Each structure stands twice: as C-alpha cells, then as structure tokens.
Amino acid sequence: DGSVAEQIRYINRRKQELNAIILAHFYQRPEIQEMADYVGDSLQLAVQAAKTTADVIVFCGVRFMAESAKILNPKRTVLLPEPGAGCPMADMVTAKELRRKKQELPGVQVVCYVNSSAEVKAESDICCTSSNAVKVVNSLPPGVPVLFVPDKNLGHFVARQTGREMILWEGYCPVHHRVSLDELMEAKRQHPGAVVMVHPECQPEVVAASDYALSTGGILETVGRLPDREFIIGTEEGLLYQLRKRYPDRSFYLVRDEFLCPDMKLTTVEKVVRSLETLEPKIEVPEDVRGRAYQALERMINLR
Ligand code: 13P
Ligand code: SF4
Structure with missing residues (x-):
C-alpha cells in the first residue's frame, strides 16, 4: 500500500531474495539508519564493505563511499x-590537478582523504579517514614531504598532531x-560545562576551541567513555539521532542550528525500494583505476 x-x-523480503545488505552512514536520515544492517563512519563502512559476502551492497551514503x-x-x-548524492569536497580535487601537483613536487607522498573520487585515490599513495588520519601520516617514512588532499582543515589538524611537514590542498x-x-563560543555560553566534540573538517580555530576533534564513530565511542552528561556536537545532525539513541540519559546540543549535509539527505526509503527493485543505479569503477585505488585503500585498512 505504499506505507x-x-x-x-518489501525491503526486507527483497534483501533476502538478492542476498543484499544495507550499509548506512551516521549522517543518513533516522529511518534509513533504522533499516540498515550496519550504520557506521566512513572507515567502519569501508571495512564492512570489504569483508561482506553479500551479493548486493545498498550504500546509503554519498558516491565516494559507494565507490570505495x-x-x-x-x-x-x-x-x-x-x-546524485556526491560530496562537494571530493569534487575540489581532480586526478588531473593532482597529477600536475605531483610533477611540481617530485618524491612527495600523497595522502588522500577517502572523501575523494576513485581517480584521485588511484593517484595517491595511501588513503585515510578522519578516524585514522593521524595514524596514517605517522606510518609514513619521515623526512619525505606529505601532500594531503583535499581537506585543508583535516590536513591542518593532522599536521598539528603529528608535527609533520604537510602540503595542504585548498579543499x-x-x-x-x-x-x-x-x-561555538555562543553554544559554550549557553551550555557551560558541556564537553565540546567537533569533526576535524571544522576550521582550525573551531577545532582549537573544542575539547575533542573526532570522526563520527569516534564521537559516538568517546561519549560512552566519559562520565560527562552534556555535549556540544560539531558535526552533521544525523549523528545526533544515533547519539540520543545510544545515550538516552545524556544531553546533546548542536553547535549551530542548521547542520545538514544536503547530499546525505538525498537518500530516502522510496529510493532504497526502487534501487532494490531495479538493481540500479550501479556503481562501476574502470579496472585500471580500481586496481591503483585499491592499493591506496588497502594500505590504509591494513594499518588498523
Ligand atoms: P566520518 O569518517 O567521520 O564518518 O566522516 C565522513 C564525512 O563525510 C564527514 O563529513
Ligand atoms: Fe562531504 Fe557532506 Fe561529509 Fe561534508 S558532510 S565531507 S559535504 S559528505
């Protein structure tokens, strides 16, 4: 009846027929998070996707995640x-631009945030997500310059944490x-005593005024380890659904009234139904690109 x-x-029946699983990012709408077999941050979702034996993966997230x-x-x-669910930051670096930059910087090691296209990953030495970026950069041989693409804010945070010299992209x-x-200061005035957790994609001055800069999965996990009751959260509002569900006795406040990733909100229950009906839109990555991008992703995953 369409309810x-x-x-x-229908989704549950069709999933069984197809041997399909639904993976969803923490920024997805609550109803999508509820129907998913697995909800996670970028790294957790990549690990799940890598090891699943399901024949079909329905990826409720944005294109770079499904490509990975x-x-x-x-x-x-x-x-x-x-x-059409993309990531505007991922579009801020192209493989062509990256190749040109690498020519200007011979011997540079390219660390690429997973929020990037398959073609950009194929031009990179290793990938990272916000949850392992410090570990990834620390794993590189010292003394060789690091080019970090495309997020300058995450790059700045990692350079601070590692003390490494890093060349940052303008994304x-x-x-x-x-x-x-x-x-942020206004939120702190309204909620004095709240612990401040922001995503490292926020600007350096915002990160510096926070107690923690963490991935979405890192925020969820760290809240559980702290005795505090009140938290100011600086990331997309979808994570608040998961935080309130897991920690109903704590209070969470968004750092700003509007904190929405429009691309993440494009996925709806109806579109998941249609996708399972038609087995479209499929994500394809040309084999030459895939092989090189695989090396960069695999090198990251093996670091865990
Ligand atoms: P996480 O890796 O923290 O889930 O972040 C993904 C993302 O797109 C942040 O904007
Ligand atoms: Fe991209 Fe949206 Fe994540 Fe920003 S919040 S990095 S636009 S997916």
Missing part, C-alpha cells in the same frame, strides 16, 4: 540509491567549514 511499514517489509565499497569488493553489485567541506568560532 512506510509496507516499504520496509566497489573498489574494495569488486565482485559485489554496489547500488547508490540516489546517483574543505562546505557543511563543516561554515561553523564559526563565534557560534
């Missing part, structure tokens, strides 16, 4: 229910970059 309950029943799943586990059919996440120090 949400009916759609969920295909790169890591190419025998599976990977579906991205909304083909940023429009959603996280918008948070201002004034907004």
